[in-house]
Amino acid sequence: MAEYDYDLFVIGGGSGGVRAARVAAGDAGAKVALAEEDRYGGTCVIRGCVPKKLMVFASEFADTAAVSAAYGWDIKKGDFSWPTLRGNIENELDRLEGIYRRLLKNSGVESFDARARLKDAHTVELSTGETKTAKTILVATGGRPTRPDIENAELGIVSDDIFHLDALPKSILVIGGGYIACEFACILHGLGVKVTQYYRGDQILRGFDDEARGLVADQMRERGIDLQINTNIASMNGTKVGKPVNVTDTHGKDHVFDMVFFATGRAPNSNDLGLEEAGVVLGRGGKVEVDATSKTAVDSVYAIGDVTDRVNLTPVAIREGMAFVQTVFHDNPTEVDHDLIPSAIFTQPEMGTVGLSEEDARAQEPIEVYATDFKPMRTSFAGQPDRVLMKLVVSKATRKVLGCHIVAPNAGEMIQLAGIAVKMGATKEDFDRTVAVHPTMSEEIVTMKTPVRTA
Structure with a gap:
């Protein structure tokens, strides 16, 4: 009788976790299981990169009529249908999730549609009531958007919500100056929403090249986005999400917006996973502390992707997953090069x-x-x-x-x-x-x- 039920148990069905699971099973011949409590594909496929990029494409068509006229085309600007775009995006995400599920199945990975948490260094408990053991456990649970600690913050939406709106608002206040805030400010403006953006700092896109981010800010304003720096939300009041929100900014001015969108940061999904009880060390903000080979303080537990808060990009999580398989299943300790990532x-x-x-x-x-x-x-x-x-x-x-x-x-x-x-x-x-x-x-x-x- 085997000492463990599996050679590897992966918690999280995002890009990094799925890649690690199927390569360990398919190429290394390991017995692998994976648990995902939500949809397969994770943040990138289901509520991030893919649907966002499709919305970017949609928003860019707004300029087609104006630009094409100079080239001799008589293209009339028509009406935009949010339900059509939303439905088409949902169909595409269903298709991609199906691909992820088939990749796991075809690689011989056993999948559980359940939440998993550590019971000890070699045991996971599933929300179905089952308990499974594994020689190695890989935590690949990703991250989640956060709201600021202000009263009535629940009246605002976050990036996970934007893809499921019944209708687009006529006006929206975007809070934040990072890439998510700026991307969605541009997307929503292109789709016909009147966009105001507050950022508490001196310039958006902190950490990027000053000259480059300055030009982005100038061009956003040129296009009609009301971008206000050194400004934040002081208070907000309303009845429920989807109804007008009364906002007071940090300069004491009052405004009314149909919707408030918080893009004020993300946090690792490490809550209530039994990690610290099992001996895994969590760092600032709840990130899982790992070494250069993605191993935690517990020899049998590894972590990759956004839950480690190293470089939070999908291709990086995939590379970390591949390096993990090399380290654990091919006896080839492999570090991921996080330098010079485009x-x-x-x-x-x-x-x-x-x-x-x-x-x-x-x-x-x-x-x-x-x-x-x-x-x-x-x-x-x-x-x-x-x-x-x-x-x-x-x-x-x-x-x-x-x-x-x-x-x-x-x-x-x-x-x-x-x-x-x-x-x-x-x-x-x-x-x-x-x-x-x-x-x-x-x-x-x-x-x-x-x-x-x-x-």
């Missing part, structure tokens, strides 16, 4: 970034900055005020490109390719030796010859 913010315009911001690089060593901002051909021809930014931050000593920052339509697509060069350690001269693709926006990244400033 990322994109799907505002309008998008921001793509990899490496150090100008500010962080300047604090580290002497640098040169190459940058240009200009009007892109496509919308400039149509008389639109759009601007884009191409920027390289370069080490004076090594000539390596320390950071690349792009603010432009499809910046996410561009930064993926630029990220390869930066990760490889390309120098400014490597960029210079690359022939430009003309006429494109991205050619500017290889044609900037003179630094705009040094530090």
Whole structure:
């Protein structure tokens, strides 16, 4: 009789947990089970990246009529149907969840539609009443949006709620200045909602390159979003979600909005999982503390993805899951490289970034900055005020490109390719030796010859 029911029990059916489970079962031949209390696919597939990006696409059609007229097309701006978009998104998510379930089944993973929590270092209890044992337990429970600690905060919605609204509000107040707040401010504006955004700091997108985030803020305002910095919500009153909310800001001004959307941060899903009782150490905000191979303070318990609050991106969770399988099932201790990870913010315009911001690089060593901002051909021809930014931050000593920052339509697509060069350690001269693709926006990244400033 086997010592344990399974070689591996995974708690959480998001991208990282599913990848680890099916690779351990399919490639390593392990006996694996996985428990998920909600929908398979996790934050990214069900309530994050995928539905958000579909909404981004939908919101971008708002400018089609205005831009197309300059090119000779007579396209009338029609009415937007939220129920149609919402229904189509729901159908797509159902399809993707089905794929996740089939991937697990075809890999031989036993799935439980239940909440799981640790009973001890090798035992999990399911909400169905069952108890299962495993040689190794992997916690991949992700994160969740949080609300601020103010009275009546329950009257506001969070990002999980936005995809399920019966109807879009006519006006909305977005609270926050991170990428989720800015993305949804742009999305909702594009879908016809009157958007006001409060951020308590001096500039949105804290932690990103100052010049890049400044251009994003300018362009958001240019498009009609009422972005107010150094401003927060002081109090709110109303009857229930979906009804008008009376808001007082930190300057003492009163406003009425159809809806309030909190994008004020996320927290690891580590509550009531029995982790600390089993000996797992939780850090600030409830994040699961792990070493470089994703092992917790308990030798048989590992954790990956947003619950560890390292780099909260879906591709990172997947890589952590793959590294976990190498470490545990192939006797090949593997660390995930969290350095120089490209990322994109799907505002309008998008921001793509990899490496150090100008500010962080300047604090580290002497640098040169190459940058240009200009009007892109496509919308400039149509008389639109759009601007884009191409920027390289370069080490004076090594000539390596320390950071690349792009603010432009499809910046996410561009930064993926630029990220390869930066990760490889390309120098400014490597960029210079690359022939430009003309006429494109991205050619500017290889044609900037003179630094705009040094530090």
